[in-house]
Amino acid sequence: MAIKLKKGSGGFEKIPIDMTPMIDCVFQLIIFFMLTLKIRANEGDFNINMPLGQGVGQQSELPPIKVRLESNPDGTLRTIAIGRQSLGNDQRAFALLNQEVLSLVGRPGAAFSKDIEVELDADYELQYQYVVSAMTACTGKVDEKTGQPLRFVEKIKFAPPRAKRAK
Amino acid sequence: MASSNSIDIDMTPMIDIVFQLITFFMVVINFDAANSDERVRMAVSDLARPPKVKPPVELVLQVGFERHRDGAGKEVKDGPFLFYNGDLIPAPSFEKVFRPMLDREFQIEKIKGNLDGDGKAKTPVVIRADAECATGDVQKLIQICQQAGYEKFSLKAMQPEGK
Numbered sequence: 001m002a003i004k005l006k007k008g009s010g011g012f013e014k015i016p017i018d019m020t021p022m023i024d025c026v027f028q029l030i031i032f033f034m035l036t037l038k039i040r041a042n043e044g045d046f047n048i049n050m051p052l053g054q055g056v057g058q059q060s061e062l063p064p065i066k067v068r069l070e071s072n073p074d075g076t077l078r079t080i081a082i083g084r085q086s087l088g089n090d091q092r093a094f095a096l097l098n099q100e101v102l103s104l105v106g107r108p109g110a111a112f113s114k115d116i117e118v119e120l121d122a123d124y125e126l127q128y129q130y131v132v133s134a135m136t137a138c139t140g141k142v143d144e145k146t147g148q149p150l151r152f153v154e155k156i157k158f159a160p161p162r163a164k165r166a167k
Numbered sequence: 168m169a170s171s172n173s174i175d176i177d178m179t180p181m182i183d184i185v186f187q188l189i190t191f192f193m194v195v196i197n198f199d200a201a202n203s204d205e206r207v208r209m210a211v212s213d214l215a216r217p218p219k220v221k222p223p224v225e226l227v228l229q230v231g232f233e234r235h236r237d238g239a240g241k242e243v244k245d246g247p248f249l250f251y252n253g254d255l256i257p258a259p260s261f262e263k264v265f266r267p268m269l270d271r272e273f274q275i276e277k278i279k280g281n282l283d284g285d286g287k288a289k290t291p292v293v294i295r296a297d298a299e300c301a302t303g304d305v306q307k308l309i310q311i312c313q314q315a316g317y318e319k320f321s322l323k324a325m326q327p328e329g330k
Contacts, residue, residue: 019178026185033192043203044215045293045321075301124303128296129210131305132324136212149214161306 046135048156064119064157065104067097069134071126073165080134098137105152114154121159203295204250207231210298212324224281224290226272226317228308230258231297247300249308258304261311269315276316291319 068081077089082100087093105116118138122131140151207229228251232244249256249265256264276288283289292312296305309320 019182023178023182023185026182026189029189030185030192033189033196037192037196039195042217042326043209043295043323044212044217044326045323046212046215047218047291048320048322069302075299122302122306124301124306126302127298128300128302128305129298131302132210132212132298132322135322136214136324140214142213149216151214158306158309161303161310164303 046132046139046156048158062115062117064117065101065138065153066119066121066159067134067138069120069122069126069130071123071130073125075125075127077126077130094133094137097134098141101138102141102152116153117155117157118153119157119159122162124162124164204229204231206233206250207295207297208299209295209323209325211327213327215324215326218321222291225293225321226290226312227293227295228312229295230300230305230308231295232299244299247297247304258301258307261304261307265308266311266315269311269317273316282316286316288317289319290317291321292317293321293323295323 066083070078070081072078077093079089080087080093080097082097085100087096087100101118120131120134120138122134135156139153139156140149142148143150208231228249230247230249232246233248233255234242234244237243247258249258249261251265251268254264273288276282276290281289292309294305294308312318312320
């Protein structure tokens, strides 16, 4: 690893460079990065704005789209309903919810879509994953061609929490 | 390293590889994930995307379970708990234990002048809740934050694998 040359009396001679400290540092860095590395999926978020004491629909002139999520005692989903229409409790129900909300909005990016509000009214015991699925179904869909999200509802709100079921 | 009798070892390829490794780790490392608690197994959402502009300060609340295996190897979970500053706060004690902590946080916001025109905190509350948490517990937490003076919330979900 001696690279530099120095002109001496007998021609050029190599000047040794001690690489040890640099290699020590570099290995320390590698060990640090290896230990701190966590390979995990990225996180995304849903923004909601919930001022205290504000009733649902007070921000907007449009009435909110009411989505009711009923749970079984064990926290699994019993049924999703939009208005008075029950949609079921499986993956198809979320697809139907997505279609229903889209039909109410008209099309993704419609002028008034920013004013439309969805109110989620879930049972206390319902597992949070169903609420996330409902929020996903209500706010938009993924464009099959581009893989990019198309959002058609920006505002999500929770109805006041329901009472815990007596055991 | 290089005396007249020693054999010179060419270190260049090793150093090349080592720098490649360092570059790789520097690119893939995600310091944001350092704040996230691994006990929280979040729900997956196709539409979950990282925010385009990350707020400079945020209040992260993580709700999840303590999971362990019983004698038969079956997973048992205790909770849900709020994991906050190293404390485990059980859901029934959110109001009693967490509210005073949150009030202190709000006082700090006030001293820093980080309030909007309505006297509410500008700092958003980021909620990382376990997929199996009761929705009512998450709502209760939101309600406590509202009462303390926070009104911007961000609910976290995981992106599907490979996206």
